[in-house]
Amino acid sequence: EVQLVESGGGLVQPGGSLRLSCVASGFTVSSHYMSWVRQAPGKGLEWVSGIYSGGNTYYAESVKGRFTISRDKSKNTLYLQMNSLRVEDTAVHYCARAQSGVSPFDMWGQGTMVTVSS
């Protein structure tokens, strides 16, 4: 079955760190354009970060310098390392797949909740 499954969310204090994982089945992560998209409670969707098949990485201004996207070919897994977390980073975080740099997201994971609170 072709799917994405996220994990790693949880409760963390402001200034803390968390690493999200997204395991892919049925396709190869490194052959696609993978992204993280988040959704704060009751709010809309926000693209956070992406990694192209060639390895180039991109970030929204809101997370640049704090978050790092990466992938592990052997585990067919996408990661998001989140440092210096802020209350406003509280959101459901989804991983999503695009077929190319000019493609929509044709597959999404179920999401993992990150809560930043003291």
Added chain:
Amino acid sequence: DIQMTQSPATLSASVGDRVTITCRASQSINSWLAWYQQKPGKAPKLLIYQASSLESGVSSRFSGSASGTEFILTISSLQPDDFATYYCQQYNNYWTFGQGTKVEIK
């Protein structure tokens, strides 16, 4: 950065109604525009890509159109399963979403 302005924020409609949602891009996006449907607690689902192409498996009552930097999602005859929130997204330069339109029961 490309901004996407979606309207209305909320839309009240009845089963069988024809519904339209508008999305405007702050600059040309060359029809690299998608529409998604999201239900509470679920991930978004791709409905339309490249402004007017229907994703495989999506009902033909959904359609998309474009005129310059204005894009429209039309639901020809609203069904009970269509009450949800809809988002537009540009993918010409990275990815940016509109603010969303909640379609609720009138």
